[in-house]
Amino acid sequence: MRRFYVTTPxxxxxxxxxxxxxxxxxxADALRRFHALDGADARxxxxxxxxxxxxxxxAKERGIAPKEFVDEMSAPFxxxxxxxxxxxxxxxxxxxxxxxxxxxxxWKKVAANGYLTLGNYEDWYCVGCESFKTEKELEPxxxxxxxxxxxxxxxxxxxxxxxSKFQQPLLDFYASHPDFIQPEGRRNEVLSFVEAGLKDLSxxxxxxxxxxxxxxxxxxxxxxxxxxxxxYRSALQGADSYGDLxxxxxxxxxxxxxxxxxxxHLVGKDILRFHAIFWPAFLLAAGYTTDQLxxxxxxxxxxxVDGQKMSKSLRNAVNPVRLAEKLGADAVRYQLLRAIAFGQxxxxxxxxxxxxxxxxxxxxxxxxLNRVIGLTxxxxxxxxxxxxxxxxxxxxxxxxxxxxxEAAKAAWFAVEPHRALEHTFAIAALGNQYIxxxxxxxxxxxxxxxxxxxxxxxxxxxxxLLETLSRLIGPAMPTKAAAMRxxxxxxxxxxxxxESQVPSGLGSIAEGTVLRPEGALFPTYDKDQIxxxxxxxxxxxxxxxxxEKPAPSASEATPSVAPITAAVPTLDESLPxxxxxxxxxxxxxxxxxxxxEKVPRKDKLLxxxxxxxxxxxxxxxxxxxxTFKPEDLVxxxxxxxxxxxxxxxxxxxxxxxxxxxSGPSEALILPTIDASVAPGSRLK
Ligand code: MSP
Numbered sequence: 001m002r003r004f005y006v007t008t009p010x011x012x013x014x015x016x017x018x019x020x021x022x023x024x025x026x027x028a029d030a031l032r033r034f035h036a037l038d039g040a041d042a043r044x045x046x047x048x049x050x051x052x053x054x055x056x057x058x059a060k061e062r063g064i065a066p067k068e069f070v071d072e073m074s075a076p077f078x079x080x081x082x083x084x085x086x087x088x089x090x091x092x093x094x095x096x097x098x099x100x101x102x103x104x105x106x107w108k109k110v111a112a113n114g115y116l117t118l119g120n121y122e123d124w125y126c127v128g129c130e131s132f133k134t135e136k137e138l139e140p141x142x143x144x145x146x147x148x149x150x151x152x153x154x155x156x157x158x159x160x161x162x163x164s165k166f167q168q169p170l171l172d173f174y175a176s177h178p179d180f181i182q183p184e185g186r187r188n189e190v191l192s193f194v195e196a197g198l199k200d201l202s203x204x205x206x207x208x209x210x211x212x213x214x215x216x217x218x219x220x221x222x223x224x225x226x227x228x229x230x231x232y233r234s235a236l237q238g239a240d241s242y243g244d245l246x247x248x249x250x251x252x253x254x255x256x257x258x259x260x261x262x263x264x265h266l267v268g269k270d271i272l273r274f275h276a277i278f279w280p281a282f283l284l285a286a287g288y289t290t291d292q293l294x295x296x297x298x299x300x301x302x303x304x305v306d307g308q309k310m311s312k313s314l315r316n317a318v319n320p321v322r323l324a325e326k327l328g329a330d331a332v333r334y335q336l337l338r339a340i341a342f343g344q345x346x347x348x349x350x351x352x353x354x355x356x357x358x359x360x361x362x363x364x365x366x367x368x369l370n371r372v373i374g375l376t377x378x379x380x381x382x383x384x385x386x387x388x389x390x391x392x393x394x395x396x397x398x399x400x401x402x403x404x405x406e407a408a409k410a411a412w413f414a415v416e417p418h419r420a421l422e423h424t425f426a427i428a429a430l431g432n433q434y435i436x437x438x439x440x441x442x443x444x445x446x447x448x449x450x451x452x453x454x455x456x457x458x459x460x461x462x463x464x465l466l467e468t469l470s471r472l473i474g475p476a477m478p479t480k481a482a483a484m485r486x487x488x489x490x491x492x493x494x495x496x497x498x499e500s501q502v503p504s505g506l507g508s509i510a511e512g513t514v515l516r517p518e519g520a521l522f523p524t525y526d527k528d529q530i531x532x533x534x535x536x537x538x539x540x541x542x543x544x545x546x547x548e549k550p551a552p553s554a555s556e557a558t559p560s561v562a563p564i565t566a567a568v569p570t571l572d573e574s575l576p577x578x579x580x581x582x583x584x585x586x587x588x589x590x591x592x593x594x595x596x597e598k599v600p601r602k603d604k605l606l607x608x609x610x611x612x613x614x615x616x617x618x619x620x621x622x623x624x625x626x627t628f629k630p631e632d633l634v635x636x637x638x639x640x641x642x643x644x645x646x647x648x649x650x651x652x653x654x655x656x657x658x659x660x661x662s663g664p665s666e667a668l669i670l671p672t673i674d675a676s677v678a679p680g681s682r683l684k
């Protein structure tokens with residue numbers, strides 16, 4: 001039996017579930033669903049990372065016990081993922097006793113093998129990373145390059161893990177298991193890092209107590225990464241209805257070769273080193289052999305949202321659960337899986353999501369289903385017709401579909417969900433082309449028996465194609481796949497151990513199957529709806545932040561307003577004071593941008609149409625083009641000086657007002673205005 005075990009990182013509970021963590025979790029779920037569909041005994045694990053100095057400090061600042069804090073903060077993760085249709089088989093918390101006892105056992109094995117020595121340590125520590133830093137890695141002023149915060153000097157008694165002893169064994173392991181680290185570019189980075197030499201690692205702390213106690217040394221708690229990484233194995237204790245969970249860890253039970261199964265750790269690129277270096281080293285030190293190590297660590301890139309780096313406040317602003325409630329879990333999953341090449345950095349763009357939804361899901365797939373069901377209801381009493389004699393056209397379609405399925409399948413195996421979906425939707429496009437070429441609506445008008453038979457064959461072929469698609473989209477969009485099958489008169493696919501249900505070619509639906517039409521599978525959004533959704537969902541532009549900002553302090557851990565990071569200039573004293581009456585003459589209004597376009601040959605200018613509640617939008621020409629793309633502005637609320645004398649920009653281009661913004665031309669910030677403020681509202 002082929003086994004497949006996929007894990008996500010366990011998430012620190014000082015944060016809320018955000019789009020970055022949702023990303024890995026959705027990819028893991030889709031992979032597990034694909035492998036289960038393919039007949040594998042598949043399992044997915046996620047969970048929360050609940051120890052360490054960072055969490056102890058946040059709890060202290062909140063004035064509550066660490067355990068109370070982590071209990072409260074872990075729940076949102078457990079509750080969030082099912083709302084994105086993620087069906088993890090297990091959710092592990094590092095404060096659970098099943099985990100603690102396993103980690104202590106691991107520690108004892110490493111100690112018994114002589115790889116832990118007691119000593120004194122002094123070095124720089126970044127609490128954000130929960131990691132020691134060498135001077136070389138720091139920016140001037142002892143700043144962590146990732147967190148942009150000063151590191152701390154740590155000096156205490158500690159256990160050292162002799163990581164240096166594993167430099168050569170790790171290099172040998174990487175050489176004999178070239179797929180262990182993916183993608184290739186990341187593998188090379190890790191290789192160079194290890195080749196440069198590994199320093200022994202401090203793996204216990206005495207200056208705080210929120211961690212797993214070191215066996216025999218109760219004044220020491222384990223380094224949080226020693227504890228956290230072990231979750232992938234500690235969760236495999238006990239049994240499910242198919243047997244012992246240890247069957248998911250290599251070497252596999254029953255003498256199956258290592259290749260029969262797969263342990264796949266999905267991680268962000270920032271935590272690859274911990275997984276590719278520390279984790280196998282800890283296991284080797286505990287006596288694991290190289291064929292008992294995980295099969296692969298796959299590092300993905302970082303997401304930006306609408307072109308903005310995901311700072312802490314932005315992470316809070318873009319809530320994946322809220323998005324799923326608004327647009328449906330399947331639409332969010334589709335965007336995450338299809339729009340971002342797994343392994344590379346990518347942008348989660350709300351506008352692109354809606355466009356892609358309309359084009360791929362609404363038009364390409366949804367319309368195909370609708371057209372075929374509609375024609376059948378009208379002409380065959382809503383029952384799947386017989387598939388008669390086929391022509392070279394059907395044979396050609398069938399062979400193209402088989403090739404695309406092969407490609408999609410290979411992509412799922414290679415952890416390339418974006419490609420798998422690209423190939424899957426190419427099948428839908430083939431279906432639409434086939435309709436255009438066979439023109440069934442024309443056949444419907446003819447009554448000769450051979451035309452009727454041909455009409456039936458065309459529809460039956462299309463039903464086969466739709467059946468195939470309903471299986472292939474399942475891993476990415478489980479709810480819509482089941483809904484699609486329901487409309488096609490089919491039951492949902494139930495994964496079965498040992499039996500692949502991934503189609504191998506054009507499928508079929510039995511003649512006479514009664515359809516259950518239910519209207520559009522993916523109702524499309526019109527322009528106004530898109531505008532309204534973007535207005536509601538797109539977070540306001542933030543000042544450009546260059547750093548990633550995990551939050552070690554309580555004030556940052558609770559949802560906060562966007563930090564103002566742009567330099568604040570001092571007030572301009574050369575400007576004269578303005579008396580109230582003069583100021584009161586300025587008519588400041590809230591405007592809603594309804595249209596935006598570039599002004600030809602003027603790099604800085606955009607021509608905007610802005611609704612000020614006057615019945616008809618006004619034209620305003622604004623120097624926003626170096627910061628904003630026109631499409632980013634449509635649907636945004638802005639502050640407008642409404643009674644500024646009209647200004648002529650040449651060639652009849654007249655601006656009737658001015659938009660207020662702050663910052664340099666290429667990094668402007670527009671004030672944030674609540675969506676409930678009506679266009680035309682006056683500021684006083
Ligand atoms: N607790 C550790 C992991 C321990 S695993 C044994 C941790 N937790 S985390 O909550 O800080 O980060 C979890 C994951 O979120 C990481 O894989 C990180 O790469 C990912 N992301 C954080 N911001 C992200 C984006 N903007 N985009 C994509 N992933 C991002 O590290």
